[in-house]
Amino acid sequence: MTDAQRVAFDEQGYLSLPGALVGAALAQVQEAAAQAEALWSADTSRLGARSAALDQVQAPIEYDDRLLELLWHPTVFPVVRALLGDDVAMIDNDLFLTPPRTPQTHAGWHHDVGMQGIYHPKSLLMVKVFYLLTDVDETRGPTMVVPGSQRWEESPQSVESAVAMTGKAGDAYLFNCRIYHCAANNDSDHWRRVLIYNYGHFWMKPWQGYEPSARLLAAAHASGDPVRKQLLGIGDAYGQRLAA
Numbered sequence: 001m002t003d004a005q006r007v008a009f010d011e012q013g014y015l016s017l018p019g020a021l022v023g024a025a026l027a028q029v030q031e032a033a034a035q036a037e038a039l040w041s042a043d044t045s046r047l048g049a050r051s052a053a054l055d056q057v058q059a060p061i062e063y064d065d066r067l068l069e070l071l072w073h074p075t076v077f078p079v080v081r082a083l084l085g086d087d088v089a090m091i092d093n094d095l096f097l098t099p100p101r102t103p104q105t106h107a108g109w110h111h112d113v114g115m116q117g118i119y120h121p122k123s124l125l126m127v128k129v130f131y132l133l134t135d136v137d138e139t140r141g142p143t144m145v146v147p148g149s150q151r152w153e154e155s156p157q158s159v160e161s162a163v164a165m166t167g168k169a170g171d172a173y174l175f176n177c178r179i180y181h182c183a184a185n186n187d188s189d190h191w192r193r194v195l196i197y198n199y200g201h202f203w204m205k206p207w208q209g210y211e212p213s214a215r216l217l218a219a220a221h222a223s224g225d226p227v228r229k230q231l232l233g234i235g236d237a238y239g240q241r242l243a244a
């Protein structure tokens with residue numbers, strides 16, 4: 001992570017990471033996401049939300065190792081780790097599918113982190129990474145963020161300064177989960193598809209329903225990979241951190 005990225009993240013509360021997935025890597029992730037979507041659509045007992053505003057495939061890392069492996073993406077994860085610290089862990093993950101012409105957004109303005117940390121550089125609690133699987137312009141339901149609002153005790157009174165997180169398929173962005181954000185309505189004729197990976201500190205619990213399955217935990221143990229194990233919550237509650 002560059003100093004310029006650190007300054008921008010600290011001031012604005014978000015970072016764009018264009019071209020995180022390109023070429024064959026992007027095609028693989030899109031294929032894996034499409035297969036997860038098909039399985040989820042065919043079986044309504046699978047976890048997630050189904051509404052006119054959003055189809056939410058909950059925990060896509062359970063569907064395909066190509067989606068699991070994005071948790072430790074070679075260029076994006078080091079930025080997340082640099083921001084949150086060596087005790088980084090996974091909090092939740094989703095595949096969001098926003099239908100065309102949504103009647104209303106699936107996510108009005110909000111902060112993900114209700115706890116208001118004491119303001120100092122280490123009070124960052126959660127960082128959320130988005131991978132665009134489709135092109136997203138202003139009309140296609142982009143995430144909107146109010147730059148700098150992650151530092152404020154109160155929610156902004158106006159969202160006039162909000163920025164739309166637009167981009168091409170394969171682009172990524174991340175934000176401090178304390179930032180004030182929403183999803184804009186999808187006013188286009190296109191689906192918006194985005195993978196979301198949320199990270200916090202090892203002492204935090206995953207959101208309910210996102211605890212890794214026994215299968216994923218066994219595979220992480222068998223891999224012996226310290227990053228994979230820690231991200232899935234394997235370790236000592238208050239002593240776990242990745243080696244430098």
Ligand SMILES: O=C(O)CCC(=O)C(=O)O
Nearest residue numbers: 096107112142143182183
């Ligand atoms: O779909 C989006 O861009 C917004 C998602 C959101 O609000 C969230 O993950 O907290």
